[in-house]
Amino acid sequence: MAGVAEAAVVDRTTTLQTLLNTPAGKRMITCIQCGTCAGTCPYGDYMEFSPRLVINMLRRGFIDEVIKSDSLLRCVACYACTAKCPRNIRLTDVLLPLVKEQVLMNNTQMPAEFQKSLENMHRYGNPMGESPRKRTAWTATAGVKVPLIAEVKREVDVLWFVECYTSFYARGQDNSRATAKLFAALGVDFAILGNDEKCAGECGQMTWESGLFESLAEYNMKLFGKYKFRRIVTGDAHAFNAFRFRYPMYGLTQPVEHTTQFFARHLEQLKPKLKKPLNMVVTYHDPCCLGRAVGCYEDPRALLQAIPGVKLVEMVHNRVNAVCCGGGGGGMWLDTYYKQKGMDRLSERRVKEAIATGADVLAVACPYEVSRFEDALKVVPHDKPMVVRDVVELLAESIG
């Protein structure tokens, strides 16, 4: 995995003051102020300081003015700017989080919902404030055995990092049960961390709530250190993103894969098991942390196309051009705030495109999206019914 090399563009101690001296910062000096970043940003219209302007303010030493504005609380860490930037400037995961952290520190009125989630992560290791002891409760209904790494007491091939939404939320648990079933069907040697697992902290990182992220990362790294495993697999695109880019700075050396990548790699073994035809038209939404962040567009599509009876159709904005669900970079807990500011909901923008395709199913590959799109479907009028399903859920359904 490219993680280690990619992470080398900055290190964990980088601040806004030192940024321009890092390899990633040196790239920022080459910014040609073309505005592609601002033009592609889904909330570009609502930013007083567009990503382009932020770069120039930083270069000219005017960054304090940017920090006083709340522009960057409107960044949903969707990687659109980074993916299209003609100078390959690392905006989404390097520059903007550093600015956001300062904005949060200077902003006396942190949106309450957001504040609460960060607090929960701190106290309970998950943003919803659930009891850590209930993290593995879903395994009782998994239908297959889900081994705990503490109990297997040997090296496993796959350490499955389940993550919060997929542990606590009912619809998230569907994803986990499906993954467990697929692992079992493929005979994968896997185990989970169990109740000891805590949020990977990606949203903390994306807002560069560095204190919070740091403590979660250090906690998880310590936990990883106790066990032996060859790779991390996770169905949460955000955790995947944190393991890929930030955790190597804390010493993570094992490769990390998203479940869709893992299953796509085992597609030949999986194919004969995909027996049950689903007979549905599916459109696929590229999660930002999997699509634009690493360029993984085709694996999930290959999985969907391997399911008998699935017809794949594309939305107007797809792959590198996909529209974010609005949940990244803390956006998950800023909906009320965005509404107050008169901003439209990105999940609604996206669902409108999905509806226009005439699909029966909006397939996703990130647990945030399930709840966001299901909510959006409740308010966006549509004639034909549409359901939101994770790619792994559809796969599990097809193996019967």
Added chain:
Amino acid sequence: MSDSTNKTPDGNWTPRIVAFFCNWCTYTAADLAGVSRMKYASNIRVIRLMCSGRVDPQFVVDAFAKGADGVLIGGCHPNDCHYVEGNYKCLRRYQMLKRMIADMGIEPDRLRLEWISAAEGEKVRRVVNEMVETVKQLGPLGIPAKFEQWDKEMNALAEHVAASQGAGAPGSSGQNKPQTAQTAHV
């Protein structure tokens, strides 16, 4: 010749690398690196040949023998040799040389062959820097000093053989000396 020559004036050891670059690709690439003002380690001493096919294995052995800590050969990419396939000949000799120097107790990493086209100034910079790093890790080779030691051992052995078997036994005559080339120009 003593090894102390590898020292910088402040007394630290620094490797010396002899490079054989073909005129058409790698030498030109090194010129390009210069024109582009790329910066790389100064440990390298380039000897220009028309083609990497001209690299006589003896040149390499001789360079080590005279105190080089590493030898770099640069030629055109496969299919690009100005003389059609000199670089393939070089590749075969290189593979043989790798084994040979290993037998002589020289770490094979001290010898490197790279295809560098005339446009790849950046590759010259990278390869030279990497090579210097590798050789630094390996430390001084110091063959001239070892030669003295080997000569002593060989002489002792020869004397021993001569003494035990009497005259006429196959000894370690001239053949073991590092051969120097005979230029008999007419």
Added chain:
Amino acid sequence: MNIMETRKNEPVRIGFYVCHCGVNIAHMVDVEAVAKYVATLPNVVVSRNYKYMCSDPGQEMIQKDIREQRLNRVVVAACSPLLHEHTFRGATEAGGLNPFYFQMVNIREHNSWVHTDRLEATRKAMALARAAIQRVPHHKPLEVKKVPINPDVLIVGGGIAGIHAAITMANAGKKVYLVEKEPSIGGHMAMFDKTFPTLDCAMCVLSPKMATVGSHPNITLWTYSEVVKVDGYVGNFKVTVRRKPRYIIEDLCTGCQECVANCVYKEPKFPDAFNLGLGKRKPVYMPFAQAIPSIAIIDPEVCLNFKRGKNPDGSYTVSDKCKKLCVVACGDRKAIDFSQKAEDKEITVGTIIMATGFKTFDPRRTPYYGYGVYPNVYTALELERVINASGPTEGHLVMRNGKEPKRVAIVHCVGSRDENTNRWCSRVCCLYSLKLAHLILEHTDAEVYNFYIDMRTPGKSMEEFYNRVAEEGMHLVRGRVADVYPDPNDTASGRLIVQAEDTLTNRILKIPVDMVVLSVGLEPRPEAEDLRRLFNLSCSSEGWFLERHPKLAPVSTFTDGIFLAGCCQGPKDIPDSVAQAGAAAAEAFSLIDKGYVEQEPNTAFVLAEECSGCKSCIPLCPYTAISFNEETKKAFINEALCKGCGTCVAACPSGSIVQNLFEDQEIFSEIDGVLAPLPQ
């Protein structure tokens, strides 16, 4: 030139000169220390440092020393031998010595320009100088071989650059072979309506030149042909050209196009390549109205008289299934020949000019501009055809849906200045975008938006052109387009939204337009890599053919006798392509008019008395220059065939092959020299 022998047993007397190159060398290398050190080495009689060794006084200094100090060897430490070896060999000769008693040390490109520690750089310079000092005593007097040059020239590519070079050479009485891959010459320029900055009609200036090429007695024009093999060297290249079958006998076709009119297909049905698929043609067709040669061509892929599909060898099988009304129409002219086969022609030329041009960027690589997805997204080249009076719409600016656009967005820098696609600026796009904006305004009432990152209009008359066109009234928006998508409020009309930040007002614009034009960049042709191999050229990392020196030898290549013209060397406009074509022709001339090429005397020879007759060298020579004399049982090298690679020399187990200029002893001395102890 006669060989100036040094008398036998005369002691070696070396003159050493180290150059400051202004400060280029002297700032990083302590030249005085180098000169002082070299003065202590054996055989060195004079050791000097001087500001510019290549200048006249520098060269005169060498000559004077040769005469007054009775030098018989000269070593200069300066720039790369590839730059000035020739100069100093000349100075050595002018001083009365054989030029090959000279040796050059590269302390600029390989030293002062690439190192940062002055002490280390100086020590390196000393080591390299010492190598040369130890080498030169072994130098022998050698004679430069002169090989007569074939005055014929090959020009590859018949765009404006190739055309101009061909006419220049032919007018001066040289025999020119012009090889063009397509059925007609003309290249990209033939596709344009008007050209910046003058806005003169492209065909009005180009077609007379094309006609000249077609009729010039000194030009052999081979269109629909490709070079498949190149052997030999400057002065004597042996080139094989494959003439692909066009199923029309060129000498018999009069260009009347009656075959086209009478083809069993009553209506044109197949996408027309010249019009980029925007128009249609029949299986037998004329590439375009002003095509040169004015000869029809049959496309066996769709012609009914051929079986469908290529044979593995690339040929097509005649099916004889068609009524062949074309043949009837051609009548007594008998120009149509369905059995025509590819034909290989072998020619010998002394020089070659490469003018193979460029290709435009494929915007499918920037999917967010919707090219290939939304029919109203066009490339600039497509717009050139649509707006062209002889194009598929006869110059009416209408879109694929037959409507005239009311609003057009021109998107600059598509596939240029972008790390994700091509990093370079394509140089002509800003200007041709302005030209296209002007043409749109001329043809329609549409509102035009130009989205640019930076408006680049360098060159004579270009900024004036910008002013003139800008005044015509168009929107110039400084911002790179980020997204093109169908208007969600109007999905039926095909209207598109162009989204970009207007960076000068800090606002996000979402402009509804009917037509989007992508100003695609210029990039190397996909087959440039094959051509590079074929002609033994070098390419820059981007894939453009590499010139020998960006400033001092901009149309020469690293292969003697091959020159570059036009966009195959890098993006440029028509005036620059033509200027370069003229320069390439002049370079070719100066070679031809000299009458001969000098060959570096670096050939190898066998020392017969030492050869053991093992024959190991014989298969190694790529030029079969080595033969075996069965009588004497010795190998023998034919000096005329030897190119001086030295592969056999390195392989001879008995050390009995010697390469001039690179004798074993010379190289061993260099090895010894670079490794010798230096003063602390």
